[in-house]
Amino acid sequence: MQADRYTRLVSWLKVVFPLMALALLSTLFLLSRVIDPEAVIPFADKEIQDRLKGQQVTGPFYTGTTADGDKIAFAAQSLTTSKTERGVNRARNVDVEIDLAGGSQITLDAAEGFFNLAQDNVDLEGDVIVTTSTGYRIESDLLSARMTGLNLKSPGPVDATGPIGTLNAGSMTLTSEAEGGPAQLVFTNGVKLVYTPKGDE
Template identity: 55%
Template sequence: MQRDRYTRIVSWLKVLFPLAALGLLSTLFLLSRAIDPGQAIPFAEKEIQDRLRDQRITAPFFTGATAKGDMISFYADVLTTPDGQVGSNRAENIRATIKTAEGVTFRLQSAVADIDLAQDHAELMSDVILMTSTGYRMTSELITSELSALNLQSPGHVYGTAPAGTLEAGAMSVQHSETGATTQLLFTNRVKLIYKPKPLSE
């Protein structure tokens, strides 16, 4: 009796298991047909096109040393390649630091900068601030810089404060002297210095 009962149970299971498997497969097939592939993409078409065209890097940085031993570093919040132009990059909220071999430090900051590594060139634009460890703080609308050497140029008007007072000039440059032993901060084209002596300490 037990053997007959066991045989009947096995026979029923042989029928039920294939039926259950077919039921599961049919359910999966119906569910898969109910999914709309056009609604499965979480991004809008314009957003995808923008991501493909404009490569975006968050918190990029570049550091290096010049042949004269100066240390140069650039940091930014975001770096993009506008319109897919290879080699051309736009940085937002950029900060740059140059530490010369003789110990002078130059710090720059700007809201926008165009950087071209292949051309060894950077352009900092719109209210660029230059600060030095020797006491200068100058503002300009445009300052250009090499990436592999100390060569800062402001072809337009600069203004700010100097150790001796307030200073304005039509142009400014920072580069090594002809001998290369010292760093020169040069102001040219209608330089105006208003001397403000430091108050005598009591």
């Protein structure tokens, strides 16, 4: 009697299991027809188009050494290729550190930077701040620089503070005339200096 029950149970399961499997497959096919493929894309259409138009690198970092032995470290929040100008890269929130061979250090901070490797040039724009280890802090709206050597130029007005006091000028140049020589900071075009003696507060 028990053997007959076992036989009937096995026969019944042989029918039920295939039917359950068929029901599950049918459910999967029905659900797949309801799902909108475009609704599960994790990127917005505008973001995809923007990435296709301009290649983007997040958190780029670069270090190198110039022919004069100065060490340069560059970092930014993002770097994108220009959509209109060939060979130009645009960086946001730029930080540059320059360790001069003579021992001094210069840091540059800017909201944006436009790099042209072919012309060995970078234009820093938007609240550009230059800080030197010799005690100078210089603010400008635009700063142009070479990428393979020490040659910084501000074609427009600059505001500076330093060991000698506060200074305003129509333009500024920071360069090294001799290879491996000391950096020279030169202010021109209507220089106004408010001298602060070292003993004064």
